[in-house]
Amino acid sequence: MDIRIPVGTWIKSFFDWLEDSFSWFFEGLREVLIWMFDAVDWVFATPPALVVIALVAFGALLARGWRFAVGSVVGLLFIMSVNQWDNAIDSLALVLVAAFLAVAISIPLGIWAARNDTVSKIVKPVMDFLQTLPAFVYLIPALALFRVGVAPGIIATLIFAMAPGVRLTELGIRGVDKEVVEAGQAFGAHPRRILRQIQIPLAMPSIMAGINQIIMLSLSMVVIAGLVGARGLGGDVAQAISALNVGLGFEAGLSVVVLAILLDRFTASFGKGLGLYSRWRKSYVAKKEAEEQARFDAEIIEVGGPRRSPGGGAG
Amino acid sequence: MNDDTIALRAEGLYKVFGRHADEAVIQLHRGTPRDELPSGTTAAVIDASFEVRSGEIFVVMGLSGSGKSTLIRMLNGLHDATAGSVEVAGERITDIPAKRLREIRQKRISMVFQHFALLPHRTVLDNVAYGLEIQGMPLDERVARARKVTEIVGLKGWEEKHPAELSGGMQQRVGLARALAADTDVLLMDEAFSALDPLIRREMQDQLLELQAELGKTIIFITHDLNEAMYIGDRIAVMRDGRIVQIGSPEDILTNPANDYVEQFVQDVDRTKVLTAESVMRKPRAVVHVGAGPRAALTTMRDEQLAGAYVVNKDRTIVGWVRDRDVFDLVRRGEKDLAPVIQADHGAVATDTALADLFIPSLEAALPLGVLDGRSRLVGVIPRVTLLAALGGEPEAAATATPRPDPLPAEVVDKVLGAAVGARAAEPKEAV
Ligand SMILES: Nc1ncnc2c1ncn2[C@@H]1O[C@H](COP(=O)(O)OP(=O)(O)OP(=O)(O)O)[C@@H](O)[C@H]1O
Ligand SMILES: [Mg+2]
Numbered sequence: 164m165d166i167r168i169p170v171g172t173w174i175k176s177f178f179d180w181l182e183d184s185f186s187w188f189f190e191g192l193r194e195v196l197i198w199m200f201d202a203v204d205w206v207f208a209t210p211p212a213l214v215v216i217a218l219v220a221f222g223a224l225l226a227r228g229w230r231f232a233v234g235s236v237v238g239l240l241f242i243m244s245v246n247q248w249d250n251a252i253d254s255l256a257l258v259l260v261a262a263f264l265a266v267a268i269s270i271p272l273g274i275w276a277a278r279n280d281t282v283s284k285i286v287k288p289v290m291d292f293l294q295t296l297p298a299f300v301y302l303i304p305a306l307a308l309f310r311v312g313v314a315p316g317i318i319a320t321l322i323f324a325m326a327p328g329v330r331l332t333e334l335g336i337r338g339v340d341k342e343v344v345e346a347g348q349a350f351g352a353h354p355r356r357i358l359r360q361i362q363i364p365l366a367m368p369s370i371m372a373g374i375n376q377i378i379m380l381s382l383s384m385v386v387i388a389g390l391v392g393a394r395g396l397g398g399d400v401a402q403a404i405s406a407l408n409v410g411l412g413f414e415a416g417l418s419v420v421v422l423a424i425l426l427d428r429f430t431a432s433f434g435k436g437l438g439l440y441s442r443w444r445k446s447y448v449a450k451k452e453a454e455e456q457a458r459f460d461a462e463i464i465e466v467g468g469p470r471r472s473p474g475g476g477a478g
Numbered sequence: 479m480n481d482d483t484i485a486l487r488a489e490g491l492y493k494v495f496g497r498h499a500d501e502a503v504i505q506l507h508r509g510t511p512r513d514e515l516p517s518g519t520t521a522a523v524i525d526a527s528f529e530v531r532s533g534e535i536f537v538v539m540g541l542s543g544s545g546k547s548t549l550i551r552m553l554n555g556l557h558d559a560t561a562g563s564v565e566v567a568g569e570r571i572t573d574i575p576a577k578r579l580r581e582i583r584q585k586r587i588s589m590v591f592q593h594f595a596l597l598p599h600r601t602v603l604d605n606v607a608y609g610l611e612i613q614g615m616p617l618d619e620r621v622a623r624a625r626k627v628t629e630i631v632g633l634k635g636w637e638e639k640h641p642a643e644l645s646g647g648m649q650q651r652v653g654l655a656r657a658l659a660a661d662t663d664v665l666l667m668d669e670a671f672s673a674l675d676p677l678i679r680r681e682m683q684d685q686l687l688e689l690q691a692e693l694g695k696t697i698i699f700i701t702h703d704l705n706e707a708m709y710i711g712d713r714i715a716v717m718r719d720g721r722i723v724q725i726g727s728p729e730d731i732l733t734n735p736a737n738d739y740v741e742q743f744v745q746d747v748d749r750t751k752v753l754t755a756e757s758v759m760r761k762p763r764a765v766v767h768v769g770a771g772p773r774a775a776l777t778t779m780r781d782e783q784l785a786g787a788y789v790v791n792k793d794r795t796i797v798g799w800v801r802d803r804d805v806f807d808l809v810r811r812g813e814k815d816l817a818p819v820i821q822a823d824h825g826a827v828a829t830d831t832a833l834a835d836l837f838i839p840s841l842e843a844a845l846p847l848g849v850l851d852g853r854s855r856l857v858g859v860i861p862r863v864t865l866l867a868a869l870g871g872e873p874e875a876a877a878t879a880t881p882r883p884d885p886l887p888a889e890v891v892d893k894v895l896g897a898a899v900g901a902r903a904a905e906p907k908e909a910v
Contacts, residue, residue: 342595345556350609350660351584364599452638 178304193314196260200313204256212248216240219425225440226432238421245414247396251422254395257313257388258381258426261320265377269325270370273332274358286329294326298384302391316388316397320381327376335369336362375430382423386416396422484568485532485664485696486553486587491562493523493548503561512719522548524720526562532663535690535697539707539743540717546700549717550668553698554587555579566664584613588657592669594649596641602652603628603637609660627659628652631685647678654682658689667699671706683710704744708732708752716740728752749869750834755827758868759849759858765790768797772808772816773895775800780891786845789820794855798822799845802886810894826850829857833868840865 182189207215216239223232242251276283301322305315339362347357363370389397396415403412432438494502496519505515512521522545530536538546551557553564555571563572566586571579588609596605603621604611606628610620628637631651641649650670657665671679687710690697701707707714708728715725716736724736732752735741764787766775779787779802789797797820804819825839826848840847846861 340593340595342591342593343597345551346589346591346595346597346608348556349554349583349589349666350612350656351580351582352612353580356612361597455638 178307182308189308193309193312196309196314196317197312199260200256200317203259204253207252207255208249212239212243216243223425223429223438225438226429227438231428231432231438235425238425242418242421245418247399247415247418250394250396250399250415251418253393254382254385254397254419255422257316257320257393257395258378258385258422261317261324261384262374262378262381264317265321265325265328265381266374268321269328269373269377270332273329273370273373274336274363276329276333277336277362278354278358283333286333290326290329293322298323298387299390302387306391311392313388313393315391316384316393319391320384320388323384324377324380327380328373331369331373331376332366335366335373338369339365371430371433375427378426378430379423382419382426386419483532484529485534485566486530486698487528487565488549488553489527489563489565491523491526491549491552491564492521492560493545493552493557494560495520495522499560521720523552526717526722528715528722528725530664530696530698532696533690533694534712535687535699535710537699537701537707537711537714538717538722539701539704539711539714542702544717545720546702546717547668550666550698550700553666554583554589584609584660586662587664587666588660588662589666589668590650590653590657590670592672594641594646594653594673596649596652596656598641601638601640602633602644605641605652606655606659608656613660624655624659627655630658630689631655645678646674647682650674650682651685654686654689658693658695663696665695665697667697669700669702672701672703679706686710704747705751708747716743729754729757733757748834751832753833753868754829755831755833755836755847755849755860756829756858758833758864759829759860760846760864762788762848762856762859764788765856766800766816767792768816768820770816771814772805772819775816776802776805776809776891776895779805780886780888780895783888784845785886788824788826788845788848788856788859789816790856794857796824796826796848796850796854796856799824799848801844802891806886806891806894824848826856828852833865836860836865 210218216236219239220232220236223235242248272286276286298319301319302315305319309315309318336358343361343365344357347361352360385393385395386397386400389395389399389401392398396419399415400412400419402408403410403415492503492506494500494506494515496502498516498519502515502519502521506512506521506524512524515521524545526549528536538549540546548557552559552572553566555564559572563570565571566582569582571582597608600608603624607620607624610623615623625637628634631654633648633651633655636644636648641652644652650673653670671682674682683706686697689695699707699710708731711728713725713727714731715722716731716739717723718739724731724740726734726736729752731740732744732747732749735744764778764782764784766778766787766789768789768791775787775789779785784802786799786801788799791797799821800816800819801821805816808816808819824845825843827836827839827850829849829851836847840860840862846859847865848856849858849860851857
């Protein structure tokens with residue numbers, strides 16, 4: 164009756180083994196992660212808050228236009244006014260580092276899966292597994308391997324957020340018009356060149372959607388990472404839970420929402436032709452075309468001119 | 479045929495999709511029909527062999543699913559052949575290292591796709607230059623070349639646009655320009671014009687023919703449109719269920735279909751565009767030499783029961799034609815020279831004129847329409863009945879068709895000829 168498969172024991176001994184045999188690796192990785200986090204944190208935390216807000220607003224103007232710029236100023240001022248600025252910067256740094264790593268891993272993995280059916284068959288269930296396993300569960304081994312602090316937060320976040328990046332990259336590349344890829348082959352292009360010049364550019368919308376998903380999932384992990392002692396908004400949320408502090412909880416929670424909206428809109432706007440930047444670009448291209456046309460016209464006149472001018476000028 | 483003139487040769491090509499492909503080839507080779515192969519195994523191309531001459535337009539035609547795309551994709555190695563070999567310019571391209579295959583694709587054989595397959599994120603010019611870029615040509619040089627080719631296909635002024643801004647016909651011009659710019663001897667075109675509407679398609683066909691005449695490319699062209707095949711093809715291979723069932727010139731295929739399948743296939747072809755004057759013309763019956771006198775001419779016309787005759791020089795080059803009534807008058811008046819009544823507006827056509835272009839001349843001509851070879855020699859005539867019979871697909875019926883009505887009644891002619899004989903010595907009969 165009392166049959167119990169000791170899965171837990173096995174997994175525990177696996178992680179114990181990992182910790183014993185590769186502690187040097189995890190220690191090193193921990194150092195690197197902390198260093199990355201500190202670096203990003205320093206970039207955002209060193210200038211005065213208002214300068215950062217102004218820069219973000221300018222970026223928003225370039226990326227999407229004035230409405231988004233105004234919205235981001237209002238949102239960031241809100242974060243400042245509830246005294247969550249430093250926390251928000253910490254969370255932002257954690258999200259950026261985790262998301263950067265997740266992108267750096269998932270896109271090559273997605274590309275590999277798109278080009279190799281066997282890899283695809285292995286990667287798919289693994290990604291499903293990683294994404295459906297409750298996020299808290301990652302934290303335990305992460306804590307064991309990286310100790311309390313920002314490193315286990317980044318690792319847990321990165322693993323949790325990776326899956327959509329892999330999946331959307333694979334989907335995007337497999338979805339590229341087969342004939343266009345064949346065109347590359349038919350003209351004798353090397354597969355790597357086809358990847359670089361055809362498949363990746365054409366899969367870009369899908370890959371960008373993947374990056375956007377990664378960032379959003381990372382942000383949702385931020386709060387959970389607070390439980391393992393990562394600094395930031397998550398820490399305050401965790402503290403508010405243990406103290407049943409509704410006010411603090413909402414202040415930190417709403418700040419997460421502001422960050423989420425900002426990051427989402429920023430990453431969703433890439434390559435969509437919104438904002439000032441793309442308007443500049445469009446007018447630049449238009450100008451270039453106009454110049455081209457002018458040059459054509461000039462050439463035509465040059466050819467036609469001399470023949471016409473003697474008769475025309477005299478009469 | 480010597481090897482220099484053969485641009486591409488396929489020998490015993492098989493393509494089987496699915497598992498156990500090699501076994502399937504052996505079975506097919508032994509004669510197992512295609513649909514008795516195990517399920518999951520599709521024989522797309524079975525034992526295809528042909529040679530394409532340099533500078534030829536070779537058309538592969540067949541219904542949907544007959545294996546045309548699979549076949550053409552084996553010719554540049556986009557599909558690996560399951561069995562058999564392909565040679566391009568005498569070099570085998572099946573089972574060679576990937577690197578060498580890429581080189582051959584860069585230098586010898588390029589392709590135009592059904593749905594254009596342009597790179598949507600590049601401008602027209604960059605698309606046209608794509609093949610050159612892969613060949614490793616320096617930027618300046620390839621841009622200059624791409625500009626030239628873009629102009630040749632009639633897209634000057636569109637160089638900086640993106641494909642999405644172009645109509646379908648223009649996009650396919652870009653596709654064609656891209657292949658032409660690569661400057662390979664062989665051009666593969668898989669239903670290149672099928673996605674275009676009929677008027678544009680016709681325009682593209684004409685342009686292709688023009689370009690081919692100018693540049694002398696070897697073109698392998700896939701289509702399921704019989705009229706297209708007949709219009710542009712020098713030779714046509716008809717495919718059915720993976721097999722090539724006939725290879726021949728358009729006229730061959732029309733007039734001697736190898737089997738019922740081909741015959742049915744060609745039933746609705748527009749014959750008027752395929753058949754030429756040469757293929758329906760008859761031996762000229764009433765022809766007189768310009769030196770023959772009026773009496774000889776009249777006798778010929780009487781014997782053949784014709785209302786007129788063509789007049790030719792000794793070397794059979796055409797001079798004009800005469801009407802029997804005019805000649806009749808000459809004979810009555812005792813004239814010796816045919817010249818005064820010869821009419822120059824003979825309206826004869828060249829041997830390679832399409833049937834479609836014969837109707838108006840045929841209506842305008844007073845005699846059965848004359849057909850001239852390259853040196854203006856009268857080599858045949860086409861009576862209207864023959865033209866009509868050929869349209870119905872029964873050239874033989876024309877042979878028995880009756881002549882045009884209304885020659886002068888024979889008794890009348892005889893009376894005049896007889897009277898003349900009574901008066902003077904008979905002229906030697908010189909009618910041909
Ligand atoms: N990659 C593939 N895997 C399995 N079967 C295939 C594959 N490609 C083609 N086939 C099969 O091979 C046969 C021939 O296909 P193919 O595309 O060559 O025909 P087609 O003559 O070009 O037809 P269409 O006029 O529709 O383009 C079809 O039965 C098709 O289902
Ligand atoms: Mg096809």
